[in-house]
Amino acid sequence: MQTLLLLRPQQWYKNFLVFVPLIFSGNLTNNPALIAALLAFVSFCCFSSATYIINDYVDREKDRQNPEKKNRPLAAKTVGAGTAFVLIIALLIVGFFIANNISKNVVLAGIAYILLSQAYTFWLKHEVYADIILLSVNYVIRAMAGAYAINVFISPWLMVCVFFLALFLVVGKRHAEVNLLKHKADKLRKTLAGYSEDIVTSICTLATTTLILAYTLYVFFGIHHRLYITLPFAIYLILRYYGFVRTGHTIARHPHYIFLDSRMVIGLLLWLGITLLILY
Numbered sequence: 633m634q635t636l637l638l639l640r641p642q643q644w645y646k647n648f649l650v651f652v653p654l655i656f657s658g659n660l661t662n663n664p665a666l667i668a669a670l671l672a673f674v675s676f677c678c679f680s681s682a683t684y685i686i687n688d689y690v691d692r693e694k695d696r697q698n699p700e701k702k703n704r705p706l707a708a709k710t711v712g713a714g715t716a717f718v719l720i721i722a723l724l725i726v727g728f729f730i731a732n733n734i735s736k737n738v739v740l741a742g743i744a745y746i747l748l749s750q751a752y753t754f755w756l757k758h759e760v761y762a763d764i765i766l767l768s769v770n771y772v773i774r775a776m777a778g779a780y781a782i783n784v785f786i787s788p789w790l791m792v793c794v795f796f797l798a799l800f801l802v803v804g805k806r807h808a809e810v811n812l813l814k815h816k817a818d819k820l821r822k823t824l825a826g827y828s829e830d831i832v833t834s835i836c837t838l839a840t841t842t843l844i845l846a847y848t849l850y851v852f853f854g855i856h857h858r859l860y861i862t863l864p865f866a867i868y869l870i871l872r873y874y875g876f877v878r879t880g881h882t883i884a885r886h887p888h889y890i891f892l893d894s895r896m897v898i899g900l901l902l903w904l905g906i907t908l909l910i911l912y
Contacts, residue, residue, distance in 0.1 A: 634705045634711050635715065635719070638681075638685055638688070638705040638719065639723075640680075640681060641677075641681075642888045643680060643888070644677045644680065645888050646680065646771065647680060647774055649778065650672045650676060650774055650781065651778060652778060652794065653775065653778040653779035653782060653790060654666065654669040654778060654782055655907070655911065656911065657782065657784045657785075659782055660911075665781075665782040668734050668735075668781040669778055669782060671730050671733070671781070672730075672731070672738055672778055672780075672781035674730055675730040675734070676742070676774055678723040678724070678726050678727030678730070679727045680745075681719075681723050682719075682727065683745075685706075686720060686749075686750065686753055687749075687752075687753045688704055688707070688716075690754070692704075699812075700812070727742060728742060734781050735780050735781060735783070737777075738777050741773055741777035741780055745774070745777075748770055751766065752766050752767065752770075760827065764802045764803055764806065765799075767798065768799045769795070769798075770798075771797070771798030775791070776790075776791070789854050792850075793843075793850055796842045796843040796846045797843055799839045799842070800836075800870070800873075801887055804836055804874070804877040804884045804887075806827050806832050807829075807832040807878075808877060808880055809824060809885065810832055833878075836874070840871075844866075844867055844870055847866050851863055858910045859907065862903050862906050862907050865899055865903040866903055869896065872896060883896075
């Protein structure tokens with residue numbers, strides 16, 4: 633069980649971004665493309681889990697002082713460093729084996745993702761603003777891998793919308809961390825010293841605005857014009873999540889908990905259902 637927790641499967645929802653090109657390119661009913669996207673998803677689950685383990689090992693001492701991270705397997709010493717190392721190697725081997733059987737470009741996307749993740753773990757994690765930008769870029773790489781997997785054009789709209797969605801989520805998490813840790817924030821995470829409450833609030837508002845603007849431009853000027861029907865649902869979801877961020881809700885620190893919020897789930901299902909009806 634502890635080994636499974638070390639993989640952080642609750643974070644795999646981020647890898648669903650590989651399906652975005654599949655859906656918006658009209659290939660959801662194309663079985664070969666669907667299989668390729670599923671394999672890309674599994675591949676990036678392996679890559680992301682490997683990077684999470686490395687990050688947890690590097691941060692294990694500080695995590696022991698964090699009220700929400702102290703129970704992570706490496707911080708709590710319920711999984712040893714040797715086991716973690718074996719898992720990292722195994723995950724990378726499996727991930728690249730699968731990626732290589734999809735496309736060379738998926739392999740390159742995997743390499744880029746891993747290298748940027750290590751740049752974050754060992755360096756940019758400690759650089760204010762650079763940390764949130766790098767994390768957002770890694771979301772875009774996931775979506776690009778999905779496009780490479782099914783060999784479709786990488787739309788600029790895809791990159792822009794995914795980037796600002798990622799920035800919205802990442803900044804929201806920083807905002808929630810600052811509110812939770814307060815005066816201990818800079819001791820547990822160096823960059824949080826540069827994220828005062830006023831700064832993260834301003835960046836969060838900016839990220840929210842740019843995300844709404846990016847999606848609005850996409851639905852009106854992209855190739856699927858009737859997607860403007862989904863705009864009210866998308867704005868509702870964004871504003872509800874923004875409310876979680878500003879009130880310090882647990883969901884802001886753990887985005888995967890949105891599936892426990894019935895209004896978010898209903899909103900997501902309505903948005904997705906209408907989107908699929910329009911596209912297919």
